[in-house]
Amino acid sequence: MKDLKYISIKLLELIISMIFISIVIFSLLYLAPGDPARVLLGVKQVSPETLDAIRDQYHLNEPLITQYWIWLSHAVTLDFGDSIRTGESVLATCGPYLIVTLKLVLFSFLLSVILGIGLGTVSAKHKDKLSDKIISNVALVFTSAPSFAVGLLLIFIFGVKLGVLPIYGIGDGGLASDISHLLLPAITLTVAVSALLLRITRSQMLKETASDYVTFMRARAVAPYVITRSKLINASAPILTSMGLLLATLFSATLLVETTFAIPGAGGLLASSVVMKDVPVVQFLTLFLAFFIIVSQMICDFIASKIRR
Amino acid sequence: MENLQNLQIKTRSSVYKLLAHRPVLVYLSAAVLLCALVWLIFGSILAPHALDQDITLTTLSPGDDGHILGTDGLGRDVWQLLIAGTRSALIGPVLIALGSLILGLIFGFISGYFGGPLDWIISRYTDLTLAMPSLLLAIVAAGVIGGGYYVSVLVMIILYSPFDIRLIRSAVRAEVTKPYIESVKVMKIASLTIMARHILPNVVVIALVNFFLNIAYGLVSMSALSYLGLGVSPAHADWGRQLADGKNIMYENAASIIAPAIAIILVSTAINALGGYIADRFGIDTES
Numbered sequence: 283m284k285d286l287k288y289i290s291i292k293l294l295e296l297i298i299s300m301i302f303i304s305i306v307i308f309s310l311l312y313l314a315p316g317d318p319a320r321v322l323l324g325v326k327q328v329s330p331e332t333l334d335a336i337r338d339q340y341h342l343n344e345p346l347i348t349q350y351w352i353w354l355s356h357a358v359t360l361d362f363g364d365s366i367r368t369g370e371s372v373l374a375t376c377g378p379y380l381i382v383t384l385k386l387v388l389f390s391f392l393l394s395v396i397l398g399i400g401l402g403t404v405s406a407k408h409k410d411k412l413s414d415k416i417i418s419n420v421a422l423v424f425t426s427a428p429s430f431a432v433g434l435l436l437i438f439i440f441g442v443k444l445g446v447l448p449i450y451g452i453g454d455g456g457l458a459s460d461i462s463h464l465l466l467p468a469i470t471l472t473v474a475v476s477a478l479l480l481r482i483t484r485s486q487m488l489k490e491t492a493s494d495y496v497t498f499m500r501a502r503a504v505a506p507y508v509i510t511r512s513k514l515i516n517a518s519a520p521i522l523t524s525m526g527l528l529l530a531t532l533f534s535a536t537l538l539v540e541t542t543f544a545i546p547g548a549g550g551l552l553a554s555s556v557v558m559k560d561v562p563v564v565q566f567l568t569l570f571l572a573f574f575i576i577v578s579q580m581i582c583d584f585i586a587s588k589i590r591r
Numbered sequence: 592m593e594n595l596q597n598l599q600i601k602t603r604s605s606v607y608k609l610l611a612h613r614p615v616l617v618y619l620s621a622a623v624l625l626c627a628l629v630w631l632i633f634g635s636i637l638a639p640h641a642l643d644q645d646i647t648l649t650t651l652s653p654g655d656d657g658h659i660l661g662t663d664g665l666g667r668d669v670w671q672l673l674i675a676g677t678r679s680a681l682i683g684p685v686l687i688a689l690g691s692l693i694l695g696l697i698f699g700f701i702s703g704y705f706g707g708p709l710d711w712i713i714s715r716y717t718d719l720t721l722a723m724p725s726l727l728l729a730i731v732a733a734g735v736i737g738g739g740y741y742v743s744v745l746v747m748i749i750l751y752s753p754f755d756i757r758l759i760r761s762a763v764r765a766e767v768t769k770p771y772i773e774s775v776k777v778m779k780i781a782s783l784t785i786m787a788r789h790i791l792p793n794v795v796v797i798a799l800v801n802f803f804l805n806i807a808y809g810l811v812s813m814s815a816l817s818y819l820g821l822g823v824s825p826a827h828a829d830w831g832r833q834l835a836d837g838k839n840i841m842y843e844n845a846a847s848i849i850a851p852a853i854a855i856i857l858v859s860t861a862i863n864a865l866g867g868y869i870a871d872r873f874g875i876d877t878e879s
Contacts, residue, residue, distance in 0.1 A: 295718075298719065299719060302719055303728075306728070307728075307731055310731060310735045310736070311731075311735055419616065422616075422860060422863060422864060422867070423856065425863065426807055426811075426856065426859040426863040427859065427860065428815060428818075428855055430815065430831075431814075431834060431851075431852040431855050432852075432856075434834055434837075434841075434852050435848075435849065435852050435853075437841070438845055438849065442842060442845065533727075534727060537726065537727070538815055538818065538819070541819060542838070552727075552730065552731075553730065553734065553819050553821075556730065556734035556735060557734060559735075568727055568728075571727055572727065
């Protein structure tokens with residue numbers, strides 16, 4: 283019953299957030315200078331009648347509120363309209379790009395979780411020793427460094443100097459080429475975001491180390507790996523919360539990393555659609571990414587709250 | 592006001608204390624920031640012709656023709672652009688952190704001190720905005736409004752402030768219930784005086800630490816926008832812009848990406864390190 287209430291409140295919050303975001307994006311795009319109908323036609327010479335017909339087709343002559351209402355009433359049935367640039371439906375236009383982005387995010391999420399929790403545990407175990415100091419300071423540099431700067435340096439080292447990994451594009455779609463093409467971007471993302479998880483894991487593990495049950499287990503000569511496992515289980519709630527945050531950061535950072543590695547993902551599509559004023563695409567992409575970010579955070583928070591109790 | 596002055600003296604002497612036991616990292620960070628500051632202030636002397644260079648469209652390697660770091664794709668000197676870029680690398684982020692701090696103080700205090708329906712509205716607003724992907728919104732807003740550097744700064748202030756508001760609100764709330772505030776309240780001292788004289792000194796350190804962190808985040812976000820080609824014009828000297836331009840001439844002159852990349856990483860690490868160090872010394876837990 284309590285869970286049901288919790289979930290329904292969260293769902294309500296999600297809906298309000300989505301509506302709020304969509305209104306902000308919608309009004310921003312329509313108040314901005316530039317005419318979508320013109321963008322649609324490119325540099326072609328057209329008669330005013332044709333221009334009007336196109337404006338009618340995309341409801342561009344209606345007032346803002348009516349336009350928003352038309353969009354919203356279609357959006358709830360998962361019909362997000364047609365892309366102004368390609369003329370195809372928004373879902374068909376964005377689909378392939380989103381799949382690439384999701385692949386990249388998932389890949390680097392796995393890497394970050396392994397690296398962040400692993401190194402965080404090691405760092406806490408060797409507190410104040412050299413290895414801890416090195417890990418903590420490197421983590422500080424990595425949290426501060428913007429992902430695209432790290433990405434460019436990695437491209438230079440691995441692509442230009444060593445020439446061992448492909449630095450642009452996504453390859454032919456096979457699993458091996460997928461991995462080799464996504465490896466550098468995924469490492470870049472991992473470097474940029476895993477420090478967050480590392481620091482939380484380290485501080486939580488230190489907290490657990492100071493608690494009575496660890497002292498007791500030590501006194502009973504329980505095997506060290508068993509102690510570490512119990513500590514990890516007990517520290518998992520805050521770690522899970524930060525994993526939600528990590529996913530959110532990943533989705534933002536991937537937009538920049540994709541541009542750096544020339545990966546045809548949602549980031550590049552969003553940037554170019556913003557410039558071209560392709561309203562339906564921008565609206566859908568922003569909402570889709572925001573939805574993913576908010577929902578993944580909610581799920582992690584929910585599981586974390588279950589563990590805490 | 593007397594109390595505020597005392598506070599300033601107190602923080603100043605604490606700064607001395609900070610420097611008594613400093614890790615090497617703090618020294619390094621201070622050196623990096625000092626260097627950036629010199630570049631910022633004396634930029635027009637150190638790199639007088641950064642922005643009115645001849646466009647020759649030939650890329651030179653480091654060392655050629657007296658160009659220490661070579662030239663970029665348009666034949667502009669990378670070293671001079673790097674120095675001139677300090678301006679947009681520091682001024683915008685500092686303005687973002689400052690604006691966000693001011694909004695945070697105003698709304699955080701209103702919300703935390705008075706409570707009631709205003710608190711409810713402000714809290715719901717921060718809940719709503721904090722759940723949103725800020726970089727995503729910044730890209731859309733900066734791209735659509737397209738008003739250049741200072742419009743992006745404004746957008747960033749709006750996107751950053753909810754975090755400051757929430758932070759200061761909870762810091763204020765923690766103080767308001769304490770006996771010393773109860774007693775000055777009983778003395779019927781004006782609310783504004785209580786806030787400025789009695790609560791502010793206890794909130795100012797946490798706000799200051801966050802101010803530092805916001806500068807570092809601001810630097811990363813602003814250079815991310817200019818990296819995507821939003822926010823600054825192509826003629827502008829900006830490290831993010833330099834990275835985007837240098838991407839295509841990596842084989843001809845690698846220094847054109849390595850130099851600005853390292854500049855951004857160093858400055859943002861230095862600011863974070865100093866902020867984290869101050870937080871440590873004042874016993875503020877930045878981890879949770």
